[in-house]
Amino acid sequence: MLRWLAVIGIVILAHNHLHRVESLARYLAGQSCAVVIHIDKTASAEAADGLIAALASIPNIAFSERHHCEWGRFSLVEAALTASRQLLDSFPEATHVALISGSCLPIRPITELAAHLAEEPEADHIESVLVEQDGWVRDGLSAERFTLYFPFSFQRHRRIFDRFVDLQRKLKVRRQMPEGLSPHIGLQWWCLSRGTLQRIFDDPLLPAYKRFFKLTWIPDESFFQTLARKHSRHIINRPLTFVTFDNQGKPFTFYDDHLDLLTKCDNFFVRKIWPGADKLYEELLDPSRKSPDPATRSSDPMLKAVTRSVNLRSRGRPGLINQNRYTSRWYEQVFATARPYYVFDGFDRLFPRFLEGLRESEGLEMHGHLYAADKVEFIGDAQVFAGNLIASPPHRDYRPDQFLVNLVWGRRQILQGFLHDFGPSIRLRRHILRDPNAQIVRIAEGWMLAAYLHSRSQPDMEAVFFGLFRSERENLTKGFEEWDLKADILEIPLLALLNRPLRTARSIQTVLPPDTDIAPALSHIAVPEGFPEFLERMASEGFDIPEMEPLLAALRRQQKSDGFDPAKQIRRI
Structure with missing residues (x-):
């Protein structure tokens, strides 16, 4: 028994890369399709004449009247109407008409498409949904496409376009749909039965419909989708062409490395193909x-x-930043850095061998103070680090947060750590505290040590201390308590570190990489000379220092121990 197959007509809207259009048209004609090509007037006369001459000998290929097409305008609909009418008139045997672009390719044999269409001869394959129910529009106007007027070109007169839309909104302009039509929207590419397409052309109200849609926004996504609802006897709301869009509403482009996935798709055509994808063609x-x-x-x-x-x-890969995509609070779900890193605050002021001790262990690449006021202390005193980062404070301070992101990205194969003072830079502090990759280990009162060390070189000791005190209480403490914290923070009271070094070391060891030994770093506690007296003077000036008396006692006891080395205890961890 012979099985009836549909006779397929193909309308191709082409505007560039006409050598690819020629290959596509030859293939379709060789599969017994009737083909009508519309060449956009934006293509040069030389290129258009070359395509026409190249395909002139193939009887089932024809060319339609050319229109100057512009995105978002009715000219694209006019081109599709002109070519479709010519196809119906020139190829009376065609049972269906499919609209594709010059950047489309078939991903299933045409014989399968013919058999598929023959299963339901009167069905129309077109995406057509009510605009009120549609989530299809990614970025732009939806229902207002039909209710406002759009006489100006979006591409050529963008400012006038936007101002005219705003004006109509203020005046509460609302156009009425032509009688008998309900606004539908969908993908530009479709396949209609000959009967439906002929009924659209024979509709006595077609001129009125065309006048209405000439002033709508992007009518190629609504004209046929709306008229098909009036004239179709059966709509299959799924297009035959596989098209998907990016977050800006632009069609995704396919390349040679998509071949395996494309050939397994259950659609019949795919758009948009990169013109240089030789393997796909x-x-x-x-x-x-x-x-x-x-x-x-x-x-x-x-x-x-x-x-x-x-x-x-x-959104980019975590930790990868370039000039046209920067970390934004709108993408907080994306990690700011590529992998975890460690930040140590305050330890080097109390443990002279802290940095050296950590560098003796494996598993952690330790830098010094990357954000010192006058220098950038890369490991090994490097002047240029991975990712072309230079040890230049002005370059670092231009975007201190991006400096950190690029540092982690440049050596993302390994864990890195650095010494840091959370006091000076609010911007960097906020960035680190909101980064879920940040592993922070800090001495809670480390800022007091910093105040004392700064005061040694400052004549106005009280002013220096007061400034750091206010920064800690109003900014630093607030940051660690009230911001949207995502960092992993281990905060160690100075008193606990002095009185219970073994327990404290165990706590620190649990958050470090397995190959990193904290014992050498915490050897030889050295309380700066004069620090207890400094705290007493500040307390006498009215500054509230928590647990002042026990802290002073622990500091003096530590000073009297003559450089007590806790490493012997800590190595029992």
Whole structure:
């Protein structure tokens, strides 16, 4: 028994890369399709004449009247109408008309498409949903496409376009749909039965519909979608062309490395193909190509791959920043850095061998004070570090947060750590505290040690201390308590560190990498000479220092121990 197959007509809207259009048209004509090509007037006369001459000998290929097409304007609909009418008139045997672009390719054999259309001869394959129910518009106007007037070009007169839209909103302008139509929207590419398309052309109200849609926004996504609802006897609300969009509403472009996923899609065409994808054109336009097993056919893997790609493009990889994508609070779910890193605050002021001791262990690449006022202390005193970071305070301070992000990215294969004072830079402090990759280990009263050490070189000791005290209480403490903290913070009271060094060391060891030994770093506690007396003077001036008396006693006891070395106890951890 012979099975009836649909006779497919293909309308191709082409505007550039006409050598690729020629290959596509030859393939479709070779598969017994009737083909009508519309060449945009933006293409040069030389290129258009070359394509026409190259395909002149193929009887089932024709060319329609040319229009100057512009995105968002009715000219794209006019081009599709002109070419579709010519196809119906020139190829009366065509049972269906599919609209594709010059950057489309077939991903399943045309014989399968013909059999698929023959299963429901009167069905129209077009995405057509009520605009009120549509979540299809990614970025731009939705219902207002139909209720406002759009006489100006978005691309050529953007400022006038936007101001006219704002004016209509203020005046509460609301156009009425032509009688008998309800606004529908959907993908530009469709496949309509001959009967539906002919009824659209024969509709006596078509001139009125065209006048209405000439003033709508992006009518190629609404004209046929709306009229099909009036004239179709059965709509299958799923287009035959696989198209997906990025977060800005632009069509995703496919390349040679998408071949395997594309051939497994259950659609019949795909858009948009990169013109340089030689492998895709060679494989997908091969008449002998076989279709994969229907059981393995699904567009879901391709959609997942596109989603991953779009996310990488819009949000980037964690810790990778370039000039056109910067860390934003709108993307807080994306880590600011590429991997965990360690920040030690206050330890080097009390433990002279802290940095040296950590460098003796494996598992952690330790820098010095990366954010010192007058220097950048990379490991090994490097002047240039991975990622072309230079030891220059002015360059670092231009974007201190980006400096850290690039530091971690440049050596993302290993864990890094550095010494830091959380007091000076609020911007950097906020960045680190909100970074879930930050592993912070700090002495809670380390800022007091910093105040004392600064006061040695400052004549106005009280002013220095007061400034740091206010910074700690109003900014630093507030930051650690009230900001949207995501960092992992281990805060150690100075009193606990002096009285219970073994227990404190155990706490620190639990948050460090397994190969890093904290014992050498915490050897030889050295309380700065004069520090207890400094605290007493500040207390006498009215500064509230928590647990003042026990802290002074612990500091003096430590000074009398003549450089007590806790490493012998700590090594029992």
